[in-house]
Amino acid sequence: MTSSDPMTSSDSAQQPAKAPAKDPWDLPDVSGLVVGVLGGTGPQGKGLAYRLARAGQKVIIGSRAAERARAAAEETGHGVEGADNAETARRSDVVIVAVPWEGHGKTLESLRGELAGKLVVDCVNPLGFDKKGAYALKPEEGSAAEQAAALLPDSRVTAAFHHLSAVLLQDPGIERIDTDVMVLGEERADVEIVQALAGRIPGMRGVFAGRLRNAHQVESLVANLISVNRRYRAHAGLRVTDV
Numbered sequence: 001m002t003s004s005d006p007m008t009s010s011d012s013a014q015q016p017a018k019a020p021a022k023d024p025w026d027l028p029d030v031s032g033l034v035v036g037v038l039g040g041t042g043p044q045g046k047g048l049a050y051r052l053a054r055a056g057q058k059v060i061i062g063s064r065a066a067e068r069a070r071a072a073a074e075e076t077g078h079g080v081e082g083a084d085n086a087e088t089a090r091r092s093d094v095v096i097v098a099v100p101w102e103g104h105g106k107t108l109e110s111l112r113g114e115l116a117g118k119l120v121v122d123c124v125n126p127l128g129f130d131k132k133g134a135y136a137l138k139p140e141e142g143s144a145a146e147q148a149a150a151l152l153p154d155s156r157v158t159a160a161f162h163h164l165s166a167v168l169l170q171d172p173g174i175e176r177i178d179t180d181v182m183v184l185g186e187e188r189a190d191v192e193i194v195q196a197l198a199g200r201i202p203g204m205r206g207v208f209a210g211r212l213r214n215a216h217q218v219e220s221l222v223a224n225l226i227s228v229n230r231r232y233r234a235h236a237g238l239r240v241t242d243v
């Protein structure tokens, strides 16, 4: 060992005692946060809004047109409100992006100011469809989530909720959504807020799945799930085992 070796015994003797590792399931209380959903008039956004509101979260559905958002909110019930996307972003602590990939970049670029300082949760799956089925597109930035991070330098961008079935989310007869949600992000505190939000929905669990540079695989996996759904006539979800 040389004196510059970080593991010399004299150095390690001077290290302060390590804090005990944090329990990864010790998640924050998110019950007071307002959640906005951009593109919340579509099946995914409306389904998420419904599930979160049904679990007691304050939710605002966003749309390019305020009246469409208000109609979707009224239909959803559970105290959900509707507003245009800009007002939704302004009034929310956490903003879920549930617009189609085709409108993703333009939508986020136009809301950069309103989304500054907000925790943004991207659930967009860039997919193409042809006669062989669904396939993953390759965004220039690497993934939809990385495109969001590039366009929103003043926001805290995470990615989650990619693998949910909007059909199950919207079905009021279904009590539990038995699936894990992979949550990606750069800051542990932000990831834990999103994990905690997912955990408010009965049956659902948020699991940390890496940094945004690994979002492409998570977004792409939806193409596989669509193949599963078509073959087995299912609404497949995912479970990460042994955690």
Ligand SMILES: NC(=O)c1ccc[n+]([C@@H]2O[C@H](COP(=O)([O-])OP(=O)(O)OC[C@H]3O[C@@H](n4cnc5c(N)ncnc54)[C@H](OP(=O)(O)O)[C@@H]3O)[C@@H](O)[C@H]2O)c1
Residues within 6 Å of the ligand: 038, 039, 040, 041, 042, 043, 044, 045, 046, 062, 063, 064, 065, 068, 069, 097, 098, 099, 100, 101, 102, 103, 104, 107, 123, 124, 125, 126, 161, 162, 163, 164, 165, 166, 167
């Ligand atoms: N459907 C699912 O099961 C599912 C599951 C996981 C993730 N996702 C992801 O969630 C996102 C939304 O899925 P979805 O099926 O709900 O989509 P969608 O119905 O096609 O779109 C959602 C909403 O986005 C708005 N919108 C449409 N085109 C737009 C554009 N060019 N720019 C901005 N906003 C636009 C529309 O609302 P207004 O006209 O009211 O503005 C629409 O109701 C997608 O990116 C998808 O990959 C979907």
